Every structure is written in structure tokens, then in C-alpha cells.
Amino acid sequence: MKKRRISSWYYAKKYFMTLSCVTALTAITFIAKPAVAESPPTETATSEEVLTVPEAAQVSPAADKGSVEDVDYTTAAPSEASAETATSESTSTVTSESTSTSAQAAVSQASEQNGGHYHSDDKGNWYYTDANGINLTGAQTINGDRVYFDENGVQVKGAFASDGHYYDPDTGTMWTSRFVSTGDNHWYYVNDKGDKATGLQTIDSKTYHFDNNGLQTKGTRVLINGKGYYFHPDSGELWNNKLRKIYRNTYVNGTYDELWYYYDNDGNIYEGPLTLDGKEHYFTPGEVRWKIFKNPDGTESFYNEDGIKVYNDWGSIRYMYLRGYLWTPKIYLDENGHVVHGFKTIDGHLYYFDESGSLRDDVPGSPKPLFEVDGNQYFADFRGEYSDTRAAILTNRIFTYEGVTYSADETGKLTKVTNRKQYINVGNNWYYVDTYGSILKGEQTIDYVKVYFNQDGKQVKGAFADNGHYYDKDTGAMLTNRYIEVDGNWYYVDQNGNKLYGTQTIDGVQVYFDQNGIQAKGTFADDGHYYDKDTGSMLTKRYVEWDGSWYYLGAEGYALIGEAVIDGVNVYFHENGKQAKGELIIENGEIHYYDPHTGARVSNTTLTINGVTYSFDDKGNGRVI
Incomplete structure (x- = not known):
């Protein structure tokens, strides 16, 4: 007679089978993103991730479009x-x-x-x-x-x-x-x-x-007693009042399409505008994302990569044919969420958006930075050669482009500059046009006066230029042999217009300038001396308060260290020069205590300090009693 023998492998298999079912149910929520394709966009098998939306979201009924069975x-x-x-x-x-x-x-x-x-x-x-x-x-x-x-x-x-x-x-x-x-x-x-x-x-x-x-x-919508229910294609969970994201098309550059769908309270794929969690979305069979959407009133809106309507911000249209090329142009949405066309000032910079809503950009085949609108010329810098802000239209300045010098007013309109060998004021900035019609840059001597122009051609006035020299705020002439105040700091420029550094004697007064040329005032400088907060002159033979502590400056201007007698008073200064106040100091084997207010060494008294009682004699030497 054969008897059935149950081995330990049987129990292992039984446990594994139970566990695998649980694992299988859990695994259906994971997402497999598409691999990179080697060809243009094609329909591929979909994978997805999900986002649950509160069931309280308000949606209006949508007809079943046949997207679900x-x-x-x-x-x-x-x-x-x-x-x-x-x-x-x-x-x-x-x-x-x-x-x-x-x-x-x-x-x-x-x-x-x-x-x-x-x-x-x-x-x-x-x-x-x-x-x-x-x-x-x-x-x-x-x-x-x-x-x-x-x-x-x-x-x-x-x-x-x-x-x-x-x-x-x-x-x-x-x-x-x-x-x-x-x-x-x-x-x-x-x-x-x-x-x-x-x-x-x-x-x-x-x-x-x-x-x-x-x-x-x-993956099916069913009707039960007249009510629709949609069930997730992988997990089989009820998916009413929820968002679903599907990865569908993969491109040769490694990007892919993420398509969002919303299933309403009746299990239908929702179409039209919808506010979820305070954010505006728009759902259509064509999936409004990365796209401009035409509103019934003729205005245009834009929905970003998450399908959310954009206000007062930039957006990018994904893979738009622009001037014959496949491109991703930038657009801008105003305070009403409408696509901007024409001129728009954003964060203090002027931009131009064409009839498609796209920012004039340096896409292949696009016009040069110099362009015309309604008979007026403008210049938008896309390569950072004329402006630090990419694609901004030049305003209130003069510049030379392809051998021609232009003047741009506050609206960006250009006029050709025909003046020669003279100063020109544009936007309250001064420029100089030479014999050839070009604007001067760098250090120049005009009418025997040394002046300086930045790389954008603007004359430097009331500031240090890149060459380290300071130029007068009114005339623009380089200054020499004088003190100069800039942003509350003082400098001194010599006979060549260069800043002074370190310890200097000017008009018989010892002063100090740090590594940036800033004069030391009301502080200890790197040379160990203290300089007056008003005049900047080095101080000697006096007490000074600095950073909450007191110091005494000797005859050579250095802070005293150790025991000292000043004006007949015994005092003490630590190694860093700070005066001892309210402290016990042991010096040469003797215990001394210094008054917390005056800093004077106490004598002929008995004090209890930190629970210990001391007696101090007429010389201030203390002992424990």
C-alpha cells in the first residue's frame, strides 16, 4: 500500500503560492515606463501611474465617447x-x-x-x-x-x-x-x-x-442598475472620480508622451474643463497638454505637462512645427491665462511673441535678431552678446550690429545713428560714436579727458569701472589724489587713479585700507591698530570699546596685554587685548580680582565669588578664608 508522504517542500510551496498571490496583487500598481524608440513617435503598449482625486471634485456629466466598453x-x-x-x-x-x-x-x-x-x-x-x-x-x-x-x-x-x-x-x-x-x-x-x-x-x-x-x-465600464462604473485595466479597482496617466509614445530623444484621463462619477472618460484640488484642467480625446487650446471666445489657453492651466508664467509647446521646423517654442500666459501675442513686458524686460504665440527664438531657419513689426525695427538678443537676458528686446541703448549702429528707445524701436565723433544720450546713459559710427568701449581719452565705457557702450559715471579707476559722477572724468565715498565706504585713489591698500599716511595721518581698498573705520585692522570711526585715523593712548569689550591702545597704537597701570589704576588685559572685568585672575602666583564695572583691581576688601570667600590686601593680592 502506498502512503502519501508530505515533505517540507510541500509546505514551502504552499507558503510561496499564498505569498505570490499577494505579491501579484501588489505588483499591478507598479509602472513600466517605455524604452527609448529608434524611430519617430509610434503607438506602443501603454503603462501608467495613477493619481487619486478627492471624490468631492465637482464634475459635470459627460457623454460616453466609446473609449470604454x-x-x-x-x-x-x-x-x-x-x-x-x-x-x-x-x-x-x-x-x-x-x-x-x-x-x-x-x-x-x-x-x-x-x-x-x-x-x-x-x-x-x-x-x-x-x-x-x-x-x-x-x-x-x-x-x-x-x-x-x-x-x-x-x-x-x-x-x-x-x-x-x-x-x-x-x-x-x-x-x-x-x-x-x-x-x-x-x-x-x-x-x-x-x-x-x-x-x-x-x-x-x-x-x-x-x-x-x-x-x-x-479596463471596462459597466452599467449596474443604470449607474456606470469604470474598473482599472491592471488592478481592476473601481476608478470613478480618479485620474489615470498613461505612457504611450516614445521618441528617439528618450522622451515620451504622458496622457491623462479622468473618469467621472459615472465611470465615463471626462471631456472639457475641470477644477481638481483648486487647479484648472482641460480634458479632450486629443489630450490638452503642452498645447495651446482655443477657447470659444477666441482667446487661447495653455495647459502644462501636468495638464494644469497656466497663469502669469511661461510655457513650452511640445513638438510644434514652427517656420517649417519641429520645435518646442516658449510662450507666455497673462493674468487671465491667455496666450500672449505681440509685445509684452515681463519682469522688466520687453519680449515679442508672434502670431503663433511663440517667442521669437533662434530655431533653425528663424529670422535674424533684427526684425520688423508694423514698419518698425526691433532687436531681440538670443545669444547673450548684447544682453544678459536671453530673447529680451533691447531698449534705451545704443549698439552696433553688422557694422550699423542703432539707437533703441524705451519701446525698443530702432533708429540708425548717423552722428559721428560725439556723445549721444539714450535712456539717461551716455555713449560716444567715433569717426566710423561705432560706439566706443573701454578706457578712452576724449578731448584730453580720461573716460571709460562699459562693454555695452554706456559711460561709467559715479562708480569704479572694470579697470579699477573711479570716474566722476557728473563729468565722467577719471579722479586722482582724493578720497571717494561709494555705498557708504571710503577709498583713496592716487595720482594714477589706483586704489590704495594697507597702511598709508595721507596728509600726515596714518590710515588703513583693506584688500578691497575700503578704509578701516571704527575697527581693528589687519595691522593690529584701531582706527577712528569718523576720521579713520589710527588712535593711541586711549580706551576704545569694540564688539562689546574694552581695550587700551598704547603709544604705538597696539592693544595692551597683561597687567597695566593706567591713570594710576591697576587693570588687566587678556591675550586678545580684552580688559578683564568681574574676573579672578592669577598672575605670577597671586590672586587678583577686577571690578565688574570699572575693571580696577580690588584691594582691602573681602568678597565671596562663586561661593568662595577671598580676602584682598592693600596690594590687591587675595587669599581664600
Whole structure:
């Protein structure tokens, strides 16, 4: 007689099967992004990620556009039931809102068997022979396990039996309260009695649907008692009032299309404007993202990469044919969310947007930076040669382009400069045009006066130029041999117009300038001297307060260190020059204490300091008593 031997591998397989089902359910929420294509955009298999939107979002009904399949179900009044799984790994709560058992479930009854034994044939099929030597058929309970044998006595494993129940691929025991996959993305759910669930079901707080045969509904909109429900194509979850993002087309540059859909309260793909979480979206079959959308009133709106309407900001149109080239031009949306056409001042800079709404840009085949609008010429710098702000129109300045000098007014309109060898004022800035009509740059001598022009041609006045020299705020002439104040700091320029640095004597007064040429005032300089806060002259033989501490400057201007007698008073200064106040100091083995207010050494007194009592003699030497 063969006896069925259950090995440790059996238990391992049983655990693995249970775990794999849980893992499979979890895995359906992961996203597989598309690989990079080697050809222009083509339709590919979709993958996705999801974003849940609060069900309170207000949407208006939308007609079913046929993007999802409608299946009409009419059910009886909803009922509820719950069950716990038969496995030790998880517990699921199931609530049924329609019929929850298969047609075959009610007729299957199992018989309790004892005294028989399992045996297998050479094909790996298992049988059970009872005490009378008869192979069992149908539903049976053996050693407490619900099993099933077909009409030939072969035990059913890894399949639904004729009684409508599913039996474990390894042990052959009936599954309950869990999802079942039969391949090809076909999923079922069996309840606590092992019967297939049908209709709407709430499992672990998520809503699913199963057809009349128990097959899970995925990627389909169904009608139940007149109400529409849409179920996610991968997870099978109810997807009403939710967003879904799909990756569809992949491009040779590695980018891809992300398409958003919104399923309304009736499971339809929503079309039209919609506000979700305070942000405006627009949904159409063509997917309004990275695009300009024409409004009924003739204005245009733009929705960014997340499908959100843009206000007071820049946007980019993805892959637009612009002047014969595939490009991604920039656009701008005003305070009303409308696409700007024509001139627009943004953050203090003037720009021009053409009839398509795109910013004039240096795309292949585009016009030169010099362009014309309504008979007037303008210049937009795209390469940073004339302006630090890319694509901004030049205003209030003079510049030379391709050998021609232009003057741009506050509106950006250009006029050719015909003046020669003279100063020209544009936008309250001065320029100089030479004999050839070019604007001068850098250090120049005009009418025997040294002047300086920046790289944009503007004359430097009331400032240090790039060459380190200072130019008068009125005449623009280089200044020499004088003090100069700039932004509250003082400098001194010598006979050549250069800044002075370090310790200097000017008009008999010792002063100091740091590495940037700024005069030291009201501070200790790097040379160790202190300089007056008003005059900047070096101070000597006096107390000074600096950074909350007191110092004494000796005859040479350096801060004193150690014990000292000043004006007949014994005082003490630390290694950094700070005066000791309210401190015990041990000097040459003697204990001294210095008054917290005056800093004078105390004498002929008894003090308790930090819990210790000291007696100080007439010389200020202290001892503990």
C-alpha cells in the first residue's frame, strides 16, 4: 500500500503560492515606463501611474465617447457579507453588493472520509481509496481538508472543479477568501465558502466587479442598475472620480508622451474643463497638454505637462512645427491665462511673441535678431552678446550690429545713428560714436579727458569701472589724489587713479585700507591698530570699546596685554587685548580680582565669588578664608 508522504517542500510551496498571490496583487500598481524608440513617435503598449482625486471634485456629466466598453448589469437589491481568508498570511474583508456565488456553488456537498489512503499513478495523478477499496469522486473532506476528485477519481489541483471551487495546485485543498488567477490576466475571487464572487465586491476596502461567470472586470465600464462604473485595466479597482496617466509614445530623444484621463462619477472618460484640488484642467480625446487650446471666445489657453492651466508664467509647446521646423517654442500666459501675442513686458524686460504665440527664438531657419513689426525695427538678443537676458528686446541703448549702429528707445524701436565723433544720450546713459559710427568701449581719452565705457557702450559715471579707476559722477572724468565715498565706504585713489591698500599716511595721518581698498573705520585692522570711526585715523593712548569689550591702545597704537597701570589704576588685559572685568585672575602666583564695572583691581576688601570667600590686601593680592 502506498502512503502519501508530505515533505517540507510541500509546505514551502504552499507558503510561496499564498505569498505570490499577494505579491501579484501588489505588483499591478507598479509602472513600466517605455524604452527609448529608434524611430519617430509610434503607438506602443501603454503603462501608467495613477493619481487619486478627492471624490468631492465637482464634475459635470459627460457623454460616453466609446473609449470604454459598456456592459449593462441589472441586479437585485444589494446585500452584504464578509469573510476571513483561510491562509495565515493575510485577512480580507469582502462586502458583496450583488450576487456573490456561482450557479454551481449551492449544489456541492462534501463527504467526510476516514480510514482510506492517497496514492498516485505514473502520470503524477492522485487518487484517494476509501476503506472499501473504492476511489472517491466529487467533493470530499479528508482529514479536515476540502478536496475534489473528478469522475475518474483524479484529484483536481490548480483548477476550478465541476463544483465551481478552486483547488490548490500543490495540496489540492479548496481555496477560500482570496484572488485566483487562471492565466491570461483572468482573475476571480473566491469567498469564505470557496464560491466565485460576482457583481460589485468590496475587498480590503477596495471595490471590484466580477461578471456573472466570476471573471474580474478590468479596463471596462459597466452599467449596474443604470449607474456606470469604470474598473482599472491592471488592478481592476473601481476608478470613478480618479485620474489615470498613461505612457504611450516614445521618441528617439528618450522622451515620451504622458496622457491623462479622468473618469467621472459615472465611470465615463471626462471631456472639457475641470477644477481638481483648486487647479484648472482641460480634458479632450486629443489630450490638452503642452498645447495651446482655443477657447470659444477666441482667446487661447495653455495647459502644462501636468495638464494644469497656466497663469502669469511661461510655457513650452511640445513638438510644434514652427517656420517649417519641429520645435518646442516658449510662450507666455497673462493674468487671465491667455496666450500672449505681440509685445509684452515681463519682469522688466520687453519680449515679442508672434502670431503663433511663440517667442521669437533662434530655431533653425528663424529670422535674424533684427526684425520688423508694423514698419518698425526691433532687436531681440538670443545669444547673450548684447544682453544678459536671453530673447529680451533691447531698449534705451545704443549698439552696433553688422557694422550699423542703432539707437533703441524705451519701446525698443530702432533708429540708425548717423552722428559721428560725439556723445549721444539714450535712456539717461551716455555713449560716444567715433569717426566710423561705432560706439566706443573701454578706457578712452576724449578731448584730453580720461573716460571709460562699459562693454555695452554706456559711460561709467559715479562708480569704479572694470579697470579699477573711479570716474566722476557728473563729468565722467577719471579722479586722482582724493578720497571717494561709494555705498557708504571710503577709498583713496592716487595720482594714477589706483586704489590704495594697507597702511598709508595721507596728509600726515596714518590710515588703513583693506584688500578691497575700503578704509578701516571704527575697527581693528589687519595691522593690529584701531582706527577712528569718523576720521579713520589710527588712535593711541586711549580706551576704545569694540564688539562689546574694552581695550587700551598704547603709544604705538597696539592693544595692551597683561597687567597695566593706567591713570594710576591697576587693570588687566587678556591675550586678545580684552580688559578683564568681574574676573579672578592669577598672575605670577597671586590672586587678583577686577571690578565688574570699572575693571580696577580690588584691594582691602573681602568678597565671596562663586561661593568662595577671598580676602584682598592693600596690594590687591587675595587669599581664600
